[in-house]
Amino acid sequence: MKIYNDLLQVKTNKDEEMIDITEKVSEFVKESKIQNGMVHLFVAHTTAAITINENTDPNVKKDVLLSLRHAFPIEKEFLHFEGNSHAHIKSSVIGNTQSLIVEDNQLKLGRWQAIYFCEFDGPRQRQVYIQIMGE
Structure with a gap:
């Protein structure tokens, strides 16, 4: 079994956004x-x-970002001193991992699917760790 590790740098530009990283992951x-x-x-x-x-x-x-904003609005009632509890909750709900199948040296995605990095407390410089395992 071979293991390939890499790191994808993602620069976000807004407080909240979804950035398509499918092409970059496909390149890896x-x-x-x-x-x-x-x-x-x-x-x-x-x-x-x-x-x-x-x-x-x-x-x-x-629509995804709007729905998350409605479900977890920025409120002054949160106790976390940084004032970004809404971003922590959104991150927990969406999740911080994804696993995909590699077949014939290509990502196995559905016709209409893409991989999105979700920013909830930007803009920032972010990282996605990538590990590819197989033969």
């Missing part, structure tokens, strides 16, 4: 030369997350 898969296996993505931040969702209609990203 190709560079790994692993034909069949798994790719694991890990976001080591407590106010960011990673998800897989539709890549065709940009309104889906807007």
Whole structure:
């Protein structure tokens, strides 16, 4: 079994946004030369997350962020001294890992799927750890 590790730098530009990182992750898969296996993505931040969702209609990203904003609004009643509890909660709900299948040296995604880095407390410089395992 081969293991390939890398680090994806993500520069966010807004307080909240979803950035499509599918192409960059696909490039890492190709560079790994692993034909069949798994790719694991890990976001080591407590106010960011990673998800897989539709890549065709940009309104889906807007709707996801709007829904999260309604569910977890910025409120002064939170106790966390930094004032970004809403971002921590959104990160916990969406999650900080994703695993995908690698088949024939390509990501196995559905026709309308993309991998999104989710920023909830930006703008910031972020990182996504990538590990690809297989043969």
